Amino acid sequence: MLEYVWLIPLFPAIGFTLNGLFGRRLGRKAVSWVGPSAIGLAFLTSILIFLELIRRPPSERLFEKVLFDWVVSGSFQTVIGYQIDPLSILMALVVTGVSFFIHIYSVGYMHDDSGYIRYFAYLNLFVFMMLNLILANNFLLMFVGWEGVGLCSYLLIGFWFEKDSASNAGKKAFVVNRVGDFGFILGMFLLFTSLGKHGIWTLDFTEVFSNAAKLDSTTVTAITILFFVGACGKSAQIPLYVWLPDAMEGPTPVSSLIHAATMVTAGVYMVARCNVLYSMAPLSMAIIAIVGVVTAIYTASIGFCQNDIKKVLAYSTISQLGYMFLGVGVGAYSAGIFHLMTHAFFKGLLFLGAGSVMHAMSGELDMRKMGALRKKIPITFWTFFIATLAIAGVPGLSGFFSKDEILWQAFSSSHGHFLLWLVAAVAAGMTAFYMFRALFMTFFGESRVDPHVAHHIHESPRMMTVPLMILAILSIIGGYVGVPHVLGGANHIHEFLAPVVGGAEPSKAHAGISLIAQAWASGGETGGHSAILELLMMALSVAIALIGIGIAYLFYIKNPALPKLLAERQKGLYQLVFHKYYVDELYEILFINSLKRLGTGLWRGFDELIIDGTVNGIAYLIGWLSGVMRRMQTGLVQNYAFSMVIGGLILVIYYLLRAIFY
């Protein structure tokens, strides 16, 4: 079965071809079958491959399928090849699985849209590119997927391109991503040349990682930082996060699929994939952890004051991505990937829920115009509620396990630090607050719905609610693959990923945990201390989350006048946060305007003056010369004859002189 790994990306590619080229001829009905079923088949294949993979012993869980040569130059060769290992198959499962449900949801959600066929073509193309990104067995193919998902993101953000804001948001996403991609590509160049110095011309993952030890630490640090710049762009971290909130202009299932569950996590995946390199560069890891945790708390605070439900979710996504980077940054790669997976479930669900709310509210996004929707759209409410509990880190749901793993690692890992834990824990409380704020504003309290909208609020069709329910179930149970040892779980996911990332995992925590496990089993006292600490930390973070929820309850249910009062009391602060710390404006002044000025300068000064000047000048000179020269064409035969005679005379004189002087 492993042989057939190429089928996973093939199905979406076929779906894209069918929908993209023949969609109009096939008709809507066929397209709504082709789109989801292509992804469904890919999902099925992934499951089969996964089942076969776990039958193998852990040390043999790596399989590469080379399809054909791609770039061959001298001793360097890059192939189109796919790689199956625990990390890539887990990602493939998450991507195809979540995509599948979102495709089904989209059939219902996009039903009346005039771009229905185009939508499914793009969506299939996206999944194809995403699968290339995660299944690639070399950096170059990964980069193709990396760029491909960026393209699809651009196409889908600007899906309603007749709207100015949508097409601008698409452009913004594309340009900001370009900055990150520039870093990624430079990192690839540097990796390639510095390995080349040792005679190893390759971009293949296995070969690169097995030869990584030959690189000196400065080079590795530079490479990994450049890669992280790429990850910052794709995964919306400070300072390149500004595109993601604007990306909410796209259709809601797109926000769910691309800008929450899959594409934006590519950066985390890439860092986890390159864990061998990152583990060699403590500085890069520290940078990642700090950027991650700062992003987490910073964007969580922006989430406080947003009134657009999708914007809240967007900032929440950035914040959660920050957690994942914190996880991989402290060396807990499996924890980062674990959170990536659970986040895909609950954040995908939150977005789909928001889409369902929009559907019910005739496209309304402003939470100030919602309220008391709980009874009117019960399925949406309950699923949204479950996802909110999960993201807030309420014990028992998936988000709790993954977030707690990251928090614990941030504290205890050899790369970790108490401050990292503290900031991340506070951010967790903030997450709980703003998510419950969104929940309360949307579903509880008094109805503030526009009366025109109010009378046709309705629950979404089955096509949309079933994916919601499935994702809700996953949001609950998804965490049980990674129950930490201290709670008596087995942490399967950690073990499963260990062959890829485990070896590099730093060990204080790890050793600690296994020690605890032993101690737990024997009931001894040896590791008890650490276990108690871990439990204490866990209790603390739960307490912080509950405080966040409590404050949200106080503000938005108990005493709805309070937020306004507070906003007026702290006017300056409120305005600062409400305007997202004026970062967009700052970037506008710093980068956009100066680039525009530079562009205008180059246009006026260089293009118009020098380039156009040269070209037009030459043309003018030739024209003038021809004007002069054509006067020679008098039409009088005798003038021509005269010049012939002069020419003849010159020849004669020349030969005579030659004869005389030689």
Next chain:
Amino acid sequence: MTIPSVPPALYLVLSAILFTIGVVGALTRRNAIVVFMCIELMLNSVNLTFITLSRFLQSIEGVLFAFFVMAVAAAEAAVGLAIFVMIYRSRETINVDEINLLKW
């Protein structure tokens, strides 16, 4: 009876004088037929050079070329005169100064 031989250089000088007269005539005269006659004069001066040198070098090629030149000159005269007649018919002049349509 012996005819005193004329040195070849004199023939060449004569030929040069004739050629120069032809050139100056062809460049300065306005009547197309006179220009034409001047060209004939140039051709004949060249013929004279050919024959002189042919004799001087005891080789037949010069004579041959003289015949070619004569043939060409005859053909040229026939065609040229016909062209002049046609030009005269349409423009009522054969003054070369006025036949200058082919210009900028």
